[in-house]
Amino acid sequence: MNVGKICQCRPVTVRAQDPLTTVARLMREEHVGYLVVVAPEPAGELLRPIGVLTDRDIVVTVVAKETDPRALTAGDIMNTQPVTIGESDSIGNALQLMRRMGIRRLPVVGRTGALVGVLSLDDVIDALAGEIASVAGAIRNERNIEGVLRA
Amino acid sequence: MLLKMICTPEVVCCSPNVTALAAARLMRQHHVGDLVVVDDPERDQTPLGMVTDRDLVVEVLARERNPAELTVRDIMRTPVVIASGNEDATQALERMKTHGVRRIPVIDQDGKLLGIVSLDDMLVRLAADASMLVDVVTREQGREHRTRR
Numbered sequence: 001m002n003v004g005k006i007c008q009c010r011p012v013t014v015r016a017q018d019p020l021t022t023v024a025r026l027m028r029e030e031h032v033g034y035l036v037v038v039a040p041e042p043a044g045e046l047l048r049p050i051g052v053l054t055d056r057d058i059v060v061t062v063v064a065k066e067t068d069p070r071a072l073t074a075g076d077i078m079n080t081q082p083v084t085i086g087e088s089d090s091i092g093n094a095l096q097l098m099r100r101m102g103i104r105r106l107p108v109v110g111r112t113g114a115l116v117g118v119l120s121l122d123d124v125i126d127a128l129a130g131e132i133a134s135v136a137g138a139i140r141n142e143r144n145i146e147g148v149l150r151a
Numbered sequence: 152m153l154l155k156m157i158c159t160p161e162v163v164c165c166s167p168n169v170t171a172l173a174a175a176r177l178m179r180q181h182h183v184g185d186l187v188v189v190d191d192p193e194r195d196q197t198p199l200g201m202v203t204d205r206d207l208v209v210e211v212l213a214r215e216r217n218p219a220e221l222t223v224r225d226i227m228r229t230p231v232v233i234a235s236g237n238e239d240a241t242q243a244l245e246r247m248k249t250h251g252v253r254r255i256p257v258i259d260q261d262g263k264l265l266g267i268v269s270l271d272d273m274l275v276r277l278a279a280d281a282s283m284l285v286d287v288v289t290r291e292q293g294r295e296h297r298t299r300r
Contacts, residue, residue, distance in 0.1 A: 132281075
């Protein structure tokens with residue numbers, strides 16, 4: 001099981017020049033609290049992550065400081081040079097990275113550096129819980145099958 | 152394990168009458184993402200609702216409203232799912248699952264705010280038990296090697 005298998009595949013993205021009200025509306029409509037800011041590669045095909053921003057970033061930077069959100073863009077608020085993880089990386093590596101950086105979400109990139117998804121701690125919890133449930137299931141089945149084979 | 156043993160007692164509260172802007176400032180100041188809305192933050196803390204940083208973004212900013220003109224009452228989520236301090240943590244977790252909430256205010260027998268418990272708190276507790284599993288398994292193997300040479 002690697003990052004690519006458990007991450008969310010269709011991340012919600014914005015451009016750096018998108019106004020904050022657009023960003024907020026997107027968060028509302030897509031029911032997300034985390035967006036990746038992307039820039040197209042010169043060839044125009046790949047979307048490379050250049051920043052990340054959360055609903056909290058918007059609140060503490062804009063609302064609490066009383067700056068007019070209409071005057072700001074995603075690029076003004078985003079955390080630049082985001083830490084990313086490769087889609088073929090292991091869950092263990094992803095967790096170590098999250099731990100080291102003190103974050104719970106990572107943009108996932110493919111071999112070429114293009115954004116392919118977002119991995120959050122929630123995705124890891126879900127995957128691990130699934131595997132532990134399989135262990136429990138194997139334990140239960142061992143007893144059942146023994147009961148059938150040695151009836 | 153009872154909820155009152157694992158809940159966080161320091162909860163940032165606010166009155167429903169404060170502005171959305173004031174709520175944002177509280178969140179920034181106390182480094183939290185949510186506030187428990189209570190009838191009287193100074194004394195009688197009966198939970199009325201919850202407001203999160205997400206609420207500020209999707210209810211205020213996304214609708215291009217002025218946070219200085221809206222009150223917490225306008226945007227808070229109510230009624231709020233709460234739990235009793237004497238409730239079993241596993242039971243409370245089931246209720247959190249049913250209602251799809253990540254945080255739940257915990258109240259005492261008089262209905263006053265005792266603290267708050269989050270899914271992260273539950274996870275830490277469960278993971279602590281799980282990491283002891285690792286110890287039990289490795290020690291059993293160690294014992295086998297030692298006692299049956």
